[in-house]
Amino acid sequence: MKNIRRNPDVxxxxxxxxxxxxxxxxxxxxxxxxxxTVLLIVSGMMHQLNILxxxxxxxxxxxxxxxxxxxxxxxxEMDRPTIESDVHNFLTDLADRGWILYEQ
Amino acid sequence: MSNKSRIPSAPITINxxxxxxxxxxxKHCYSRVEKMAELSTEQIKEIMRKVAVxxxxxxxxxxxxxxxRKDLFELTEYATSLGxxxxxxxxxxxxxxxxxxxxxxxxxxxxxxxxxxxxPEVHDKFRNTPGSHKRAIEAAKxxxxxxxxxxxxSVICRINYQEFDLLxxxxxxxxxxxxxxxxxxxxxxxxxxxxxxxxSPEEWCDFYMKAIELRAKETGIRISMDDPITASIHKxxxxxxxxxxTCGKLSLNIRANGDVTPCGFIPVVIxxxxxxxxxxxxxxxxxxxxxxxxxxxxKCKTCKHYEDCLGGCSARAYAMTGDFNSPDPHCWxxxxx
Numbered sequence: 001m002k003n004i005r006r007n008p009d010v011x012x013x014x015x016x017x018x019x020x021x022x023x024x025x026x027x028x029x030x031x032x033x034x035x036x037t038v039l040l041i042v043s044g045m046m047h048q049l050n051i052l053x054x055x056x057x058x059x060x061x062x063x064x065x066x067x068x069x070x071x072x073x074x075x076x077e078m079d080r081p082t083i084e085s086d087v088h089n090f091l092t093d094l095a096d097r098g099w100i101l102y103e104q
Numbered sequence: 105m106s107n108k109s110r111i112p113s114a115p116i117t118i119n120x121x122x123x124x125x126x127x128x129x130x131k132h133c134y135s136r137v138e139k140m141a142e143l144s145t146e147q148i149k150e151i152m153r154k155v156a157v158x159x160x161x162x163x164x165x166x167x168x169x170x171x172x173r174k175d176l177f178e179l180t181e182y183a184t185s186l187g188x189x190x191x192x193x194x195x196x197x198x199x200x201x202x203x204x205x206x207x208x209x210x211x212x213x214x215x216x217x218x219x220x221x222x223x224p225e226v227h228d229k230f231r232n233t234p235g236s237h238k239r240a241i242e243a244a245k246x247x248x249x250x251x252x253x254x255x256x257x258s259v260i261c262r263i264n265y266q267e268f269d270l271l272x273x274x275x276x277x278x279x280x281x282x283x284x285x286x287x288x289x290x291x292x293x294x295x296x297x298x299x300x301x302x303x304s305p306e307e308w309c310d311f312y313m314k315a316i317e318l319r320a321k322e323t324g325i326r327i328s329m330d331d332p333i334t335a336s337i338h339k340x341x342x343x344x345x346x347x348x349x350t351c352g353k354l355s356l357n358i359r360a361n362g363d364v365t366p367c368g369f370i371p372v373v374i375x376x377x378x379x380x381x382x383x384x385x386x387x388x389x390x391x392x393x394x395x396x397x398x399x400x401x402x403k404c405k406t407c408k409h410y411e412d413c414l415g416g417c418s419a420r421a422y423a424m425t426g427d428f429n430s431p432d433p434h435c436w437x438x439x440x441x
Binding site: 011012013015016017018035036039041043044046048 | 110112113116159161162189281282326328345354
């Protein structure tokens with residue numbers, strides 16, 4: 001598997017207050033999947049990642065997809081096939097947008 | 105992805121007027137009438153450090169003319185070392201080969217050149233400086249030769265609204281990645297010359313209809329139009345995380361003496377970063393609270409677009425009426441009978 005890095009042209013910031021609120025909501029069993037916890041600014045346009053996307057995004061520092069799945073599996077109570085599918089689909093979307101780079 | 109609207113924890117962009125001094129005297133300038141002491145190099149660096157704590161990703165220098173500050177490149181190098189992405193808006197008259205090289209070395213992510221017409225004589229008259237169009241075009245070449253990413257800013261007004269498509273072509277030929285078609289603001293000289301330069305609401309509607317159509321099919325350059333009143337003719341893109349004016353929601357403005365205002369066109373001081381903490385102002389300012397929670401007035405009360413435009417540009421409303429909640433004077437939507 002190829003190692004993956006965030007495109008350095010993508011400027012981003014974790015919204016720590018929002019992240020704490022989302023984690024609190026999840027602990028109470030509430031749906032917080034629409035809440036953004038990471039802001040991305042790309043070519044002047046702004047985007048948000050929800051908690052799952054944000055945690056994946058933060059891991060894209062040069063590790064490969066399976067290593068990302070391992071870390072997400074530790075953090076989220078989801079079955080592994082679902083995590084593998086979610087991570088793969090998300091990374092495919094990011095790659096299509098040019099926001100991540102696969103190292104050769 | 106997420107699409108929920110929320111005020112971020114701190115500004116995304118600090119628009120920073122390092123100096124109000126300028127080598128031009130443009131007909132529309134918001135800041136030409138401003139006079140105040142400028143911060144020292146060390147005071148500016150101190151504010152940069154204080155703001156960096158909150159991970160503000162972008163600083164954009166406006167003015168005044170930033171290139172008149174002798175410490176501009178030193179400040180930019182320092183800001184870059186703190187993690188900021190630094191850009192500036194310049195009339196480019198002083199952007200010679202040497203300064204273009206310094207801009208690259210200091211770490212400018214982009215440089216924005218102001219240019220308001222494709223006709224040199226029209227641009228030079230508007231900017232009150234002979235030869236300024238030629239110098240702006242040359243500056244673009246110097247910057248591109250250094251590999252500095254380029255944007256172009258044009259203030260849309262009576263001299264150019266019918267030839268904005270030519271401005272787009274000119275920006276492409278200069279090597280710009282983006283052209284920002286700024287709406288005319290009635291602040292400073294912009295208020296003095298409003299009758300001569302501003303458009304009627306119907307003319308603004310006509311301009312935006314055509315500009316949005318061009319933006320949809322243009323592939324050679326990004327066309328930016330940051331004007332909330334376009335919500336009545338164009339649904340905002342999904343990635344818009346706040347509605348209405350972005351001032352005080354995504355950005356703040358620092359003036360030459362460290363005073364903070366919601367934007368450069370709203371002369372309401374909410375604090376000073378030599379003594380105040382950015383986060384305290386961002387979370388606690390009553391002025392920002394009012395701007396983030398506007399109440400519809402007059403024709404906005406019954407307008408179906410209000411939930412998307414939130415009354416349009418707060419700066420224009422404030423300049424004309426002294427009330428953020430007043431309808432944007434550029435708005436063309438008729439009051440519902």
